[in-house]
Amino acid sequence: MSQIVNEIEWRGRTGPFTIRLNPGVFSPTHTSRTLAEALEITPEDTVIDVGCGSGVLSFVAARLGAKRVVGCDLSGEAVQAARENAVRLGLADRVEFRQGDLLEPVRDLQASVLIGDVSGIPDAIAEVTGWFPDGRAGGPTGAELPRKMLESIGDTLAPGGRLYLPTGTIQDEKSIIEAARRVFGDNMVSVIEREFPLPDIVGKSLAVARMMKDGLLSLHKRGSRWLWRLQIWRCERA
Template identity: 35%
Template sequence: MRSAIHFFSYHLFLRRSRRVVEAAGFRLAVLPTVFDPRRFLTSEFFAGFIGTLDLRGRAVADVCTGSGILALAAARAGADRVVALDINPQAAQAVAENAARNGLADRVVTAASDLLSAVAARPLFDVVIASPPSFPGEPRDIADRAWVAGPDYRDIAGLFEQAGERLNPDGCMYVLFSSDSDLHRLGRLIAEAGFSARLVAERSIGFEVFVVYELRR
């Protein structure tokens, strides 16, 4: 079933032409090769969770941002500064357009970046949020990197260490995975980066459960 969903998601949604969708109270341009937050339920679920956080006065990094829906949700929750990052340049372009479209361009900035590699070591962030690709496997192209993270999670292996280096001492990270992810492997990566994990939200869609973890050092 997972293989079938991946196949149809890639060909019907990730590779589609530009379109405008509404999700989590935002109107969003989705460019070709960018994850569609209307078609994939993880985005609205995670955006809803972010909306419950008090981010007033906080500096936030959104890694693997896609359309920018989570970055916008963080700004709407009160964050003073949100940096939205994605390895796909089309995603960075989409975020800039969507921040302006939704009146948040003064607080949301974006850059094409492999995880947090393009971000300076200072200033530090109070919160890092990430909805990285949940599954191991070799991506076909840049579009497929929204879905699979390389063999043994190669492409996101450095995510947690990089996040830890850029968080304030009392900062935290929120990350979303699927119950179909290799949670044991991801848990080891989290622990190796010096984080402890706490489940803070979950949503079942029958054959799959979306889970959000809070990570703290």
């Protein structure tokens, strides 16, 4: 039986529309909205949305005209919520959701577009923010899970296909970009770059101070506020 309790309004690209969230399902953020803005979708596209959460970016891709969209997430609660959202939004004929680790659930498909928004926040920061209600964050530096996703792309992205990848100075961004370059070489470009304030609780946390000291995070201050920078990369497969 459905346990959906929370409803939010998506005011990003192709919105407004409402999304329902189960307890434990990631609520869309600045990164989701910025990633949505970067997407270029054609009617020929088959889109895979890995780390789909509530399904919000899958719905944006479908509303932008993609032929077929498959979202996948490790969280069963996310997949359940995403499926119910697809039905409510009248998109279930074009959008489906599968549960499993990274790209394992979609190995039977070849995408022309991959949305690669898996958890990428360092575990210690995720703990203080509550951004990941099910406790699944990106690993000790926030880069471990995105790197694993990049290394596992294989044939799931078609030649000429493109990956949309968010990176930020709130994680070990350099190592994610290096991992992406090993897959895409020079065929990657940062298409959107934006700064956001870090919640005070994060700016003041010991975990952030420690990771800044280790050179893993690169935050800067405006007045009394810490800011982090988000980039969305468009990576094209040769």
